[in-house]
Amino acid sequence: MTITQLHYVLAVAEHKNFTLAAEKCFVTQPTLSMQIQKLEEELDVIIFDRSKKPISLTEVGEKIVTQAKNIVNEAGRIKDIVDQQKGYIGGEFKVGIIPTIMPTLLPMFLNNFIHKYPKVNLIIEENTTEEIITKLKNGHLDCAIAATPLEEESIKEIVLYYEPFVAYIPESNKNYNKKEIEINDLNDDNILLLQDGHCFRNGILNLCKNNKFLEEGGFHLESGSFETLIKLADEGLGVTLLPYLHTIDLNEKNKAKLRDFTDPKPAREVSLIYPKNELKIHIIEALRNTISGVIKGAIAFHDVEIISPKLK
Structure with a gap:
């Protein structure tokens, strides 16, 4: 039995196709x-039921795959341990970032990280939270940046910062003249949201879950980017909520339409997440330290209420 054979077994188990x-x-x-067949012959079992389309695991195959993941992960720790011992921070490192965080946070830390750790080959993907969880579990990402808590047993979370929700209120709205607003102020408004699949959208739904207009279908759902939602709000189609960092680079005309919520401000928790096997933990720590160093000056909110990114 070899580590390579186990890698092949895990690949077939994931893709359910030998060619892919x-x-x-x-x-x-x-x-x-041939290598998988050799392993099956050595163990005297059938790991994959090849008669089914797509290929599926046999009962014993499922148990073998579970153990194979542990073995492959632990084997990977050997190089990880050696790198840490030598103080070497380098090599390929894959990071997933959710779409509502990528455009604002990435420019803040990427240049600093690249210059500080030039030997790290940083590969960054934009993924939904669901995609990130799957890829972390399958070993296709080393870590990710996402809204938390996710309550995933196999994933660790290190909180990076808390980012408040900010309301974007057009001049035609009755709440435009208020300096701060409360959740109940949105009762009679249509709320413009990102398309389904964004956890920021779920956070807004959870934020407003106790309001009667949610039950009465008072939401005006629109797909698109935050920029699209701002334009729709300016057309009088409703109000929208934005993550705080997204408001920093708005023009002065649009900034005049922003309204903070009263304390405790509704906010999302943004964390660095990674598998509990802690592979490449030295690079994860380097990434955390870099982000923490740049984010402190941008967000200084303390009295916040964390809104779950998962629909309840």
Whole structure:
């Protein structure tokens, strides 16, 4: 039994196709199939039911895959331990970031990180929270930045900062002249939201879950970016909520339409998340320290109420 064979088994278990698994492992399909067959012969079991389309795991195959993940992860820790011992911070490192955080946070820390840790080959992907969780569990990401808490047993979370929700109120709205607003002030408004699949959208739904207009279908749902939602609000179609960091670079005309909520301000918790096996923890710590260093000057809110990114 070899680590390589276990890698091949995990690839087929994930993709449910020998040809696709071989492509992902950068080997020919016959090579991959032969190695898996050798493993099955050594163990005297059938790991995959090849008669089904797509290919599926047998009962014993499911148990083997669970153990194979542990073995492959622990094998990866050997190099991790050596790198930490040598004080080496480098190599390929894959990070996932959710779409509502990527455009504001990434420019704040990326340049600093690249200059401080030039030997790290940072690969950054924009993923939904659901995609991030799956990729972390499958070993396709080393860590991610997402809204938390996620309450995933196999994933650790390190809080980076708390980002308040800010209301964008057009001049035509009755609440425009208020200096601060409360959640109940939105009762009679249509709220413009991001398309389904964004956890910021879920946070707003959870924020307003106790309001009667939610039950009465008072939401005006629109897909698109925050920029699109701002334009729709300016057209008189409703109000929208923005994450605080997204408001920093707005022009002065649009900033005049922003309204903070009264304390405690509704906010999202933004965390660095990674698998509990803690592979490449030295790079994770380096990333956390870099982000923490730049974010302190941008967000100084303390009296906040964390809104869950998961629909309740």
